[in-house]
Amino acid sequence: MNAPVHADAATDAYAMPLDAIDVSDPQLYQDDVWQPYFERLRREDPVHYVPDSRYGPYWAVSRYQDIMHVEVNHGLYSSASELGGIQIEEQPKGMERPSFIRMDPPRHDEQRKVVSPIVAPGNLANMEAIIRERTCRVLDTLPRGEVFDWVDRVSIELTTMMLATLFDFPWEERRKLTWWSDVAICNVNAPDAPVHSEEARFEEMKVMAETMAGLLQERAKGPPKFDLLTMLAQGASTRDMPLREFMGTLALLIVGGNDTTRNSMSGGLLALHRHPDEYRKLRDNPALIPGMVSEIIRYVTPVIHMRRTATADAEIAGRQIRKGDKVVIWYVSGNRDADAIVEPDRFIIDRARPRQHLSFGFGVHRCVGNRLAELQLRILWEELLPRHPVVEVMGPPQRVYSNFIHGIKSLPVRIPA
Amino acid sequence: MLAAETRRLGGPDAQGRTMPKVTYVEYNGNEHIVEVPLGTSVMRGAVDNNVPGIDADCGGECACATCHVYLGPEWLAKIGTPAEGSQEASMLSFAAVAQPNSRLSCQITMTPDLDGLVVSMPEGQH
Numbered sequence: 001m002n003a004p005v006h007a008d009a010a011t012d013a014y015a016m017p018l019d020a021i022d023v024s025d026p027q028l029y030q031d032d033v034w035q036p037y038f039e040r041l042r043r044e045d046p047v048h049y050v051p052d053s054r055y056g057p058y059w060a061v062s063r064y065q066d067i068m069h070v071e072v073n074h075g076l077y078s079s080a081s082e083l084g085g086i087q088i089e090e091q092p093k094g095m096e097r098p099s100f101i102r103m104d105p106p107r108h109d110e111q112r113k114v115v116s117p118i119v120a121p122g123n124l125a126n127m128e129a130i131i132r133e134r135t136c137r138v139l140d141t142l143p144r145g146e147v148f149d150w151v152d153r154v155s156i157e158l159t160t161m162m163l164a165t166l167f168d169f170p171w172e173e174r175r176k177l178t179w180w181s182d183v184a185i186c187n188v189n190a191p192d193a194p195v196h197s198e199e200a201r202f203e204e205m206k207v208m209a210e211t212m213a214g215l216l217q218e219r220a221k222g223p224p225k226f227d228l229l230t231m232l233a234q235g236a237s238t239r240d241m242p243l244r245e246f247m248g249t250l251a252l253l254i255v256g257g258n259d260t261t262r263n264s265m266s267g268g269l270l271a272l273h274r275h276p277d278e279y280r281k282l283r284d285n286p287a288l289i290p291g292m293v294s295e296i297i298r299y300v301t302p303v304i305h306m307r308r309t310a311t312a313d314a315e316i317a318g319r320q321i322r323k324g325d326k327v328v329i330w331y332v333s334g335n336r337d338a339d340a341i342v343e344p345d346r347f348i349i350d351r352a353r354p355r356q357h358l359s360f361g362f363g364v365h366r367c368v369g370n371r372l373a374e375l376q377l378r379i380l381w382e383e384l385l386p387r388h389p390v391v392e393v394m395g396p397p398q399r400v401y402s403n404f405i406h407g408i409k410s411l412p413v414r415i416p417a
Numbered sequence: 418m419l420a421a422e423t424r425r426l427g428g429p430d431a432q433g434r435t436m437p438k439v440t441y442v443e444y445n446g447n448e449h450i451v452e453v454p455l456g457t458s459v460m461r462g463a464v465d466n467n468v469p470g471i472d473a474d475c476g477g478e479c480a481c482a483t484c485h486v487y488l489g490p491e492w493l494a495k496i497g498t499p500a501e502g503s504q505e506a507s508m509l510s511f512a513a514v515a516q517p518n519s520r521l522s523c524q525i526t527m528t529p530d531l532d533g534l535v536v537s538m539p540e541g542q543h
Contacts (some may be wrong), residue, residue, distance in 0.1 A: 068475070068480065072478055072504065109510060113510070119543070120514065121539075122513075124541070355474045356475075362474075362475050362478065362481055363508075364508070366480070371541065371543060
């Protein structure tokens with residue numbers, strides 16, 4: 001019998017004093033050992049206070065229903081940039097980059113509505129053919145009988161093409177978008193981070209904003225079109241953004257439109273590799289793809305947490321929260337909560353109600369691009385199966401050092417010759 | 418073109434009482450006539466009977482807008498529109514295909530006077 005994958009971590013998670021558990025350590029996610037810590041928290045201390053972390057004191061909310069409660073009560077649990085925004089690690093004072101994900105209603109609502117039509121059902125239907133054609137092209141050029149990096153050749157390539165289309169960005173320069181996405185979201189303390197200080201990140205984000213501002217000016221004068229830059233340029237609540245807000249909004253759209261789907265493309269293949277029975281089930285019945293896509297998004301949980309700030313004294317599951325407290329809702333944990341999801345640690349491609357997961361968030365901040373993400377993933381698997389029914393994973397994934405983005409940096413694979 | 422289909426679901430409850438009926442009309446015109454217990458939400462009536470087109474990702478917390486339906490004028494008059502500034506109004510305002518007669522079906526609870534309710538589904542649950 002195989003030993004549990006996380007045996008050592010499980011020992012640590014249960015051996016240490018409960019008070020010492022701090023789930024904000026990015027190492028837990030890079031080493032993929034976060035599971036038992038949250039398992040213990042859900043059971044013993046579901047609304048857990050960490051008095052002293054490298055990000056200061058915070059509450060760790062780990063159960064599905066409590067996370068839903070925080071999500072729905074956006075008046076009490078604010079996303080506002082001025083209060084600290086949406087990540088456990090705050091952007092340094094003077095370098096904050098607000099965007100609608102870091103705003104509460106009504107401003108959030110106004111700005112979100114400027115860009116949301118790009119992912120409306122009618123427009124998604126228009127995009128399906130182009131996504132499919134590109135996916136086929138990328139899959140048709142994959143090598144056989146040799147090891148290559150699935151992340152770079154498939155996940156990054158497909159999501160970068162999508163971004164270039166959404167922004168109507170110069171095609172040949174599209175990898176700039178990937179670079180800015182990585183810069184925007186990286187942990188600057190990671191040895192392999194693209195930038196190593198908040199100042200360097202800010203400078204790169206400024207370069208991005210300047211590049212985009214040039215395109216934006218042209219589009220402001222042009223006809224109305226369905227690309228994000230035109231929509232921002234012509235939207236009443238977005239056309240006159242201050243520089244830092246423009247930087248923040250671009251970063252939000254680039255990361256949101258890219259990184260999460262990228263990691264679901266990589267994590268989905270890895271999950272199938274590790275669950276060969278499910279992979280077989282899929283090959284035998286490709287009609288399972290739509291449900292599997294939701295299961296992949298749950299199982300991968302591309303965004304690890306969101307952070308809110310309490311605007312008044314409150315209570316979550318009997319714990320007293322004070323006005324100003326940092327409340328962190330851990331989607332990775334809620335998605336593994338057995339009180340909400342049956343056999344949550346198993347990857348089951350045909351589970352009942354696969355759409356009931358926290359990965360897109362809930363409430364007013366629910367992921368605006370969720371249907372586009374699902375569409376891209378569905379097409380990937382629909383086109384991959386007939387071409388390459390087996391993609392072998394040849395080595396362990398290299399994961400990202402981050403407590404926010406649940407990322408896979410590289411995944412060596414081989415398609416049998 | 419395929420003819421729209423009508424499917425009937427449900428029946429008397431354990432005590433033999435009949436329940437109010439709701440007709441769910443898919444975007445393609447297919448109809449599902451379902452008996453929904455009193456006190457149950459219109460969303461739950463659809464999900465529990467596998468009516469396609471109502472996703473209800475959040476399970477009835479008014480937090481995802483994926484149980485969006487349209488009401489005809491007489492039903493809208495009876496049931497009403499969401500209160501201004503309410504969570505439902507907020508969530509609906511983000512739905513790409515929202516109309517003045519839009520409601521989230523998780524927020525409509527079955528009462529005897531809703532017998533015969535007809536709800537139509539949008540092009541997509543967003």
